[in-house]
Amino acid sequence: MVLYHNDVCGTIFLPELSTPEIDKGKRIPPRTLSALAGVGKDMVFMPLNINSSHWTCLVVDRSKEIIYCYDSFNKRVNQNLLAELADELSKMSLSRPYKVTLVHSPVQKDSNNCGLFILLFFWRRLDKEAGNDYTAQGLLRRRWNILQTVVDFSDECKENNNTDK
Secondary structure: OOEEEOOOEEEEOOOOEOOOOOOOOOOOOHHHHHHHHHOOOOEEEEEEEEOOOEEEEEEEEOOOOEEEEEOOOOOHHHHHHHHHHHHHHHHHHOOOOOEEEEEOOOOOOOOOOHHHHHHHHHHHHHOOOOOOOOOHHHHHHHHHHHHHHHHHHHHHHHHHHHHHO
16 A cells, blocks of 8 residues: 655555455455545545556545546446445445445547546546546647656655755
8 A cells, every 4th residue: 555645635556456356345455444544635546456457546535525436448347346445445444424426437548548547537636627638649748747747746855855954
């Protein structure tokens, strides 16, 4: 489990799962449940890799008491798995049951952009102006935007470390 957070949101990486999954109700490790319970953020992004080949995600919106389930392929088996995980999180880690909402779009049209699609899904949860151009050119532009954000963040961290000394 990896936990990242800033002033606005937190990120908890869920352990990789395979389908079909047999341990219903016991798939999320206690450390992950504790991390979610302890994150004092309104929005928690929870990416999940399925079968070592596809990224999906859950987004916990505490202010609205909703858990969004997003699979960019919009496959029923993945949506069902995400809904079951959301239910498990809601029952075992949150103070009261949250509404579970399956998100069916945007749907990716290739086999190699699932990670980018879940990043863009989360980005749009935080900023409605983030854009919604899912053409090949638009996705390439978003990749560059993400790279620039990572570089800027890295530079900012280096500057902060140098001023702290």
